[in-house]
Amino acid sequence: MKERRVFILDTPRKTGPALAGRRLTHRQKQHIERLQDRRRLRAVQGAEAVDQTGLGPEQTGLVITHHGAALVVEDGEGGLNRCAVRQNLGRLTCGDQVIWQASGMREGVVVAVSERRSLLTRRDYRGQPRPVAANLDAVAVVLAPSPEPSEYLIDRYLVAIAAIGVQGLLVLNKVDLLDAPALAALCDRLTPYRQIGYPVLLASSRIAQGLDELRTWLCARTSILVGQSGVGKSSLIKALLPDRQIRIQAVSAATGHGAHTTSASTLYHLPSGGHLIDSPGVRSFELGEIGLSELDRGFPELTAYLGRCRFSDCRHEVEPDCALQDAVARGAVHAQRLESYRQLRTTLDAATKPKT
Ligand SMILES: Nc1nc2c(ncn2[C@@H]2O[C@H](COP(=O)(O)OP(=O)(O)O)[C@@H](O)[C@H]2O)c(=O)[nH]1
Numbered sequence: 001m002k003e004r005r006v007f008i009l010d011t012p013r014k015t016g017p018a019l020a021g022r023r024l025t026h027r028q029k030q031h032i033e034r035l036q037d038r039r040r041l042r043a044v045q046g047a048e049a050v051d052q053t054g055l056g057p058e059q060t061g062l063v064i065t066h067h068g069a070a071l072v073v074e075d076g077e078g079g080l081n082r083c084a085v086r087q088n089l090g091r092l093t094c095g096d097q098v099i100w101q102a103s104g105m106r107e108g109v110v111v112a113v114s115e116r117r118s119l120l121t122r123r124d125y126r127g128q129p130r131p132v133a134a135n136l137d138a139v140a141v142v143l144a145p146s147p148e149p150s151e152y153l154i155d156r157y158l159v160a161i162a163a164i165g166v167q168g169l170l171v172l173n174k175v176d177l178l179d180a181p182a183l184a185a186l187c188d189r190l191t192p193y194r195q196i197g198y199p200v201l202l203a204s205s206r207i208a209q210g211l212d213e214l215r216t217w218l219c220a221r222t223s224i225l226v227g228q229s230g231v232g233k234s235s236l237i238k239a240l241l242p243d244r245q246i247r248i249q250a251v252s253a254a255t256g257h258g259a260h261t262t263s264a265s266t267l268y269h270l271p272s273g274g275h276l277i278d279s280p281g282v283r284s285f286e287l288g289e290i291g292l293s294e295l296d297r298g299f300p301e302l303t304a305y306l307g308r309c310r311f312s313d314c315r316h317e318v319e320p321d322c323a324l325q326d327a328v329a330r331g332a333v334h335a336q337r338l339e340s341y342r343q344l345r346t347t348l349d350a351a352t353k354p355k356t
């Protein structure tokens, strides 16, 4: 299937309770977890209560995926429940932590959602942002010898990752295709990224190399894999999630709509810990609307030099006393990274220039 090109991501918006329905504080969540413990106790004692609205008590849940307007919510015992959503909550997505109440056997209503620590969105066909994954901690950019990565592409991914405020990881996949000199050359090209704080993992699902290291990195996080078509994301997901098919069947059963369409982003539990969100639609996301400050955030190693050139409108090309070119000349900044910054800056300026 051809992967759609998409836009990134809004940083989480701070929406007040009056605007966005019920958002829970940490203390409220703790309170509800205590209620939930009591509920489990009552259930064990056979005294399950139903409130005046005909709904069961409030309990915590994790959104696994959606099917149309219905969400699949995982409860504290790992059961999957098909849930409707109270209207004032807005659009929810996989990774959202919610409070829900049972309305029947494996059915319920989501009544509240926790504040998100991050949110990945993409534009729908009308250009409206749609949430794709909530509470992500990390985005792993998968690269491969073929299709060959360009630094400019990597830099665009990293800007997008910095814009949602999550951690980035580079996975150089299909290393079985490289002999030692070719591997060394490609690793050299990735050194600038290591130096600015992005880990680089070498992997191959074909020869099962680097998978344990990848599992270890993913185990404490909620992550998503992105990258160009053909770099081996689907193969990695298969290796990381041996039970994926079984899970897809369980989700299908929960929605009651036949085969679960795997085009909807879906959260999977990794066997060794952590969650992996699979979203074929966003696997190759594209840089959408970002502002200048977000662009700068994607180039943390340039921060110290920005605004220090002789000319305030310096384009960091041929101008004298350019702090950025000086940094490159001294080896403090990689030339290729400055080049990407310049290109992105030009694109951004062109996009934001008022039309005359
Ligand atoms: N040599 C080699 N080929 C791989 C590896 N992983 C995937 N491939 C192949 O690369 C192609 C694309 O893989 P796929 O997982 O579909 O990539 P995706 O488009 O990123 O999901 C397929 O022909 C795979 O068989 C690997 O580790 N080594």
Ligand SMILES: [Mg+2]
Binding pocket: 230, 233, 234, 235
């Ligand atoms: Mg694929």
Ligand SMILES: [Zn+2]
Binding pocket: 309, 314, 315, 316, 317, 319, 321, 322, 323, 324, 325
């Ligand atoms: Zn300059």
